[in-house]
Amino acid sequence: MALVTVAKLARDAAKGGYAVGAFNLNNMEILQAVIAAAEEERSPVILQASQGGLKYAGIDYIVAMARVAAEQASVPVALNLDHGTSFEQAMQCIRKGFSAVMIDGSKLPLQDNIALVKRVVDVAHAVGVSVEAELGKIGGTEDDIVVADKDAMMTDPDEAAQFVKQAGPDLLAVAIGTAHGVYKGEPRLDFERLAQIKKRVDIPLVLHGASGVSDEAIRNACQMGISKINIDTELRVAFSKTVQETLEKSPNEIDPRKILGPARDAMKQVVREKMRLFGCSGKA
Numbered sequence: 001m002a003l004v005t006v007a008k009l010a011r012d013a014a015k016g017g018y019a020v021g022a023f024n025l026n027n028m029e030i031l032q033a034v035i036a037a038a039e040e041e042r043s044p045v046i047l048q049a050s051q052g053g054l055k056y057a058g059i060d061y062i063v064a065m066a067r068v069a070a071e072q073a074s075v076p077v078a079l080n081l082d083h084g085t086s087f088e089q090a091m092q093c094i095r096k097g098f099s100a101v102m103i104d105g106s107k108l109p110l111q112d113n114i115a116l117v118k119r120v121v122d123v124a125h126a127v128g129v130s131v132e133a134e135l136g137k138i139g140g141t142e143d144d145i146v147v148a149d150k151d152a153m154m155t156d157p158d159e160a161a162q163f164v165k166q167a168g169p170d171l172l173a174v175a176i177g178t179a180h181g182v183y184k185g186e187p188r189l190d191f192e193r194l195a196q197i198k199k200r201v202d203i204p205l206v207l208h209g210a211s212g213v214s215d216e217a218i219r220n221a222c223q224m225g226i227s228k229i230n231i232d233t234e235l236r237v238a239f240s241k242t243v244q245e246t247l248e249k250s251p252n253e254i255d256p257r258k259i260l261g262p263a264r265d266a267m268k269q270v271v272r273e274k275m276r277l278f279g280c281s282g283k284a
Helices: 006-016 028-041 051-057 059-072 087-096 110-126 157-167 191-200 215-223 233-249 256-278
Strands: 020-024 045-049 077-084 100-103 130-135 139-142 145-147 171-174 205-207 226-231
Touching (some): 006 020, 020 028, 020 256, 028 059, 028 256, 045 051, 087 100, 157 171, 171 191, 226 233, 233 256
Parallel strands (some): 020 045, 020 226, 045 077, 205 226
């Protein structure tokens, strides 16, 4: 089937009380792992391309791989720009065939963030592409984007209501205590803040930096209104760990299929576990 929008998947998730997993795409093995997991779990799925993914694989390869996957899959698949850095980049992704874009103006003053998101929304909605925005700063590192812990700022519920009303995004990524990358300690999510945001905002909410958050916290977040959850770091860990183990067992191995195949299987297992945790298994 053709690529679907993230908004469609997230709205269904919001109604059903679950979240759809969004997994960052960097190469063919990750794509195959994510799609295979989605098929086996009968789950809708979101493929994402970050700044690093776009630089590494190239936008044309990313779109081509995602389109082939969606056409051959029997479950709904979306392709989303993750942490878009500018209006121009969002437009490029839309022209190339992305079904959704995230424009990240969270480092900007509130009114500038609103203006940027609204500009993207006006164009994207005209051609059937959904838009995710971010309010508040999520700590850690997302490829080239770094937010120091001291600069991480929680999403203000009242500002969230104003932001959604004026900018008009389809989804809102909120800062409630998560961080990108590997956690230095145990993350503690501000569920009261999430509840207050949910009361004021009537669009699906997104949780970034979910790799490493406890299963209990993830379940609570899904029950309280999180409808899209981003996962990247745990895929990288599974990939690198398995490649290292494979080469330790067979140091003379030179066949990339035998080196990367087990890593693909390991990533698929991580994705399947996440889909069950998020509650999106069986929802395709």
